[in-house]
Amino acid sequence: MWLKHLKQRLTRTSERLTGGLGGLLGDGGADGGARFFDELETRLLGADVGAATSLAVIDNLKKRAGRGGARDLAALLELLRDEIAAVLAPCQLPDGGAPAAGAGGPFAVLVAGVNGVGKTTTIGKLGHHYKACGRSVMFAAGDTFRAAAIEQIEAWGRRCDIAVVSQAPGADSAAVIFDALASARAKGADILLADTAGRLHTDRNLMEELKKVKRAMARQDNAAPHEVLLVVDAGTGQNALSQTRAFHDALGVTGIVATKLDGTAKGGVLVAMAAEFGIPIRFIGVGEAAQDLRPFNAREYAGAMLGLDTPDAANTAESTTANTAASTAARE
Ligand SMILES: Nc1nc2c(ncn2[C@@H]2O[C@H](COP(=O)(O)OP(=O)(O)OP(=O)(O)O)[C@@H](O)[C@H]2O)c(=O)[nH]1
Numbered sequence: 117m118w119l120k121h122l123k124q125r126l127t128r129t130s131e132r133l134t135g136g137l138g139g140l141l142g143d144g145g146a147d148g149g150a151r152f153f154d155e156l157e158t159r160l161l162g163a164d165v166g167a168a169t170s171l172a173v174i175d176n177l178k179k180r181a182g183r184g185g186a187r188d189l190a191a192l193l194e195l196l197r198d199e200i201a202a203v204l205a206p207c208q209l210p211d212g213g214a215p216a217a218g219a220g221g222p223f224a225v226l227v228a229g230v231n232g233v234g235k236t237t238t239i240g241k242l243g244h245h246y247k248a249c250g251r252s253v254m255f256a257a258g259d260t261f262r263a264a265a266i267e268q269i270e271a272w273g274r275r276c277d278i279a280v281v282s283q284a285p286g287a288d289s290a291a292v293i294f295d296a297l298a299s300a301r302a303k304g305a306d307i308l309l310a311d312t313a314g315r316l317h318t319d320r321n322l323m324e325e326l327k328k329v330k331r332a333m334a335r336q337d338n339a340a341p342h343e344v345l346l347v348v349d350a351g352t353g354q355n356a357l358s359q360t361r362a363f364h365d366a367l368g369v370t371g372i373v374a375t376k377l378d379g380t381a382k383g384g385v386l387v388a389m390a391a392e393f394g395i396p397i398r399f400i401g402v403g404e405a406a407q408d409l410r411p412f413n414a415r416e417y418a419g420a421m422l423g424l425d426t427p428d429a430a431n432t433a434e435s436t437t438a439n440t441a442a443s444t445a446a447r448e
């Protein structure tokens with residue numbers, strides 16, 4: 117189910133990459149497939165895979181296809197999937213890196229990113245995911261700035277039956293999150309997901325404010341935040357790279373969630389991010405509903421980018437939630 121859904125949601129990217137490609141193989145690759153490989157490289161660039169990575173992927177593909185190998189489109193796409201998956205693989209964690217129980221406290225996640233990328237929605241979906249895995253979750257309404265931000269996270273809290281710690285609009289975000297962490301500790305919650313207001317990565321003052329939030333969390337628990345989760349909108353393409361650079365410099369990003377992969381043909385940006393940063397891509401978002409978020413899997417994603425079925429991964433994806441619950445139980 118999920119794989120079909122993922123493939124369908126990534127249609128814009130897969131069409132950009134593979135639409136009409138077969139026609140370029142022409143007479144069976146009399147030109148050694150030169151036209152095909154050139155076009156494929158251009159398309160990888162268009163899907164925001166990035167210049168260096170596109171070139172490397174195509175070079176490897178040419179070598180593996182061998183002389184006269186540029187004939188069979190299906191076989192070439194399988195090889196291409198391998199090449200893309202190899203770039204993505206170092207950024208994949210089992211089950212999106214299911215949080216270990218903190219030493220006597222909740223696993224505290226600070227969620228950050230520029231305006232409108234999907235932070236609050238991702239928190240709602242993550243809450244839903246972790247609850248389905250049997251973890252107890254709390255939310256911190258740390259976006260005290262944007263109108264209706266508190267109502268938005270409270271609505272997710274009601275939908276998922278998750279307690280939300282909030283204060284009045286305009287309150288100090290660091291104070292709200294500090295209190296929420298204290299409350300999550302007192303209540304013995306497994307995971308605290310802290311929302312923050314969207315901010316431009318180029319705004320020095322607002323980036324300083326985030327550092328302050330991070331310090332406030334550490335005062336409550338030395339090891340907190342256990343995760344600094346950056347949310348990026350994949351549709352912003354190359355801009356997602358500069359956002360990641362700036363947030364990583366300021367905060368030390370430990371995980372990435374890429375959202376809105378359903379609405380964009382730039383799904384290749386994850387490959388560029390993997391190649392440049394190597395920061396774990398923990399989850400991907402492919403829609404607005406609670407179930408439109410899943411742990412990132414390199415091979416599944418590479419296949420969906422190319423519109424391929426991934427029969428060998430069908431079982432693993434279907435049982436991801438069950439695996440998470442099982443591995444969680446095993447740790448406890
Ligand atoms: N299609 C699609 N829409 C998404 C996805 N994730 C979030 N959205 C939508 O994007 C819009 C913005 O989402 P929010 O969660 O409010 O974004 P935010 O980063 O919290 O925004 P600010 O707090 O204003 O910075 C909402 O309409 C969401 O429903 C996704 O994966 N796919």
Ligand SMILES: [Mg+2]
Nearest residue numbers: 235236259265
């Ligand atoms: Mg928000």
